[in-house]
Amino acid sequence: MLEVKDLSKQYKDVLALNQVSFRLEEGIYALLGPNGSGKSTLMNLICGQLKATSGDILWNNHSIQKLGIQYYQLLGYAPQQQGLYEEMTGLRFLTYMALLKDIRQNEVKDEVQRVAGLVHMESHLYKKCRTYSGGMKQRILVAQALLGQPKLLLFDEPTAGLDPKERVSLRQVFQELSHTHILLIATHVVSDVESIAKEVIFLKQGEVVNQGSVDDLLQQYQKDFLEDVYLEVFGDDHDV
Numbered sequence: 001m002l003e004v005k006d007l008s009k010q011y012k013d014v015l016a017l018n019q020v021s022f023r024l025e026e027g028i029y030a031l032l033g034p035n036g037s038g039k040s041t042l043m044n045l046i047c048g049q050l051k052a053t054s055g056d057i058l059w060n061n062h063s064i065q066k067l068g069i070q071y072y073q074l075l076g077y078a079p080q081q082q083g084l085y086e087e088m089t090g091l092r093f094l095t096y097m098a099l100l101k102d103i104r105q106n107e108v109k110d111e112v113q114r115v116a117g118l119v120h121m122e123s124h125l126y127k128k129c130r131t132y133s134g135g136m137k138q139r140i141l142v143a144q145a146l147l148g149q150p151k152l153l154l155f156d157e158p159t160a161g162l163d164p165k166e167r168v169s170l171r172q173v174f175q176e177l178s179h180t181h182i183l184l185i186a187t188h189v190v191s192d193v194e195s196i197a198k199e200v201i202f203l204k205q206g207e208v209v210n211q212g213s214v215d216d217l218l219q220q221y222q223k224d225f226l227e228d229v230y231l232e233v234f235g236d237d238h239d240v
């Protein structure tokens with residue numbers, strides 16, 4: 001179980017997160033909020049790339065700072081920015097990431113093929129990343145997050161730039177993982193998570209303003225679609 005407790009992050013003059021708290025167990029959690037609401041900041045804190053100004057992040061009641069490497073081994077993260085190694089082939093990139101993740105040398109080859117297969121990139125593995133389309137870059141990023149079957153998966157806008165067929169296929173991958181894994185998915189494509197999310201977390205200007213199952217939220221706001229709930233929650237909110 002991942003627990004975020006009173007988490008705040010102040011960048012120089014911007015309070016990007018203000019006392020955010022929630023708990024995540026197995027299943028898919030959709031993190032929804034407009035540009036600048038703090039989604040990526042929250043993800044970067046959970047994966048340890050950023051340091052919180054205050055508050056705690058606990059994995060099974062232990063601070064992630066104290067767990068260190070143990071925590072990183074159960075974490076998979078696909079960042080929003082595509083910081084790919086442009087001159088590497090997809091195969092080298094995934095192999096390199098597998099080695100960084102300490103996957104046993106004799107298992108690396110199979111594991112790389114497994115994750116490439118999940119995102120339908122097997123036939124593109126021998127091309128350099130710089131020649132990939134936006135959607136292919138996105139898929140290889142998702143693939144590296146799945147290496148080693150980490151328990152906690154963080155995806156920051158994983159479906160951005162994907163064509164409908166790949167969106168649906170990725171949704172199926174997420175759904176399969178959701179029985180045994182914790183997935184936190186930040187997205188602007190509300191329909192990508194509407195049918196698979198166990199809970200939705202609405203983040204507005206760095207604060208959690210509502211959280212619940214899709215059904216509960218639809219009922220609470222008297223709407224038929226999650227996108228309409230989103231508009232109700234964020235209708236008056238413009239870029240900060």
Ligand SMILES: Nc1ncnc2c1ncn2[C@@H]1O[C@H](COP(=O)(O)OP(=O)(O)OP(=O)(O)O)[C@@H](O)[C@H]1O
Pocket residue numbers: 011012014015016033034035036037038039040041042080240
């Ligand atoms: N490195 C940084 N230095 C200063 N301010 C930052 C930094 N990173 C983010 N911010 C600010 O923090 C706030 C939250 O940004 P964040 O990137 O977390 O939002 P987001 O919800 O991921 O947005 P988007 O939907 O556009 O990806 C914004 O006001 C942003 O300008």
Ligand SMILES: [Mg+2]
Pocket residue numbers: 039040041080156
């Ligand atoms: Mg972001």
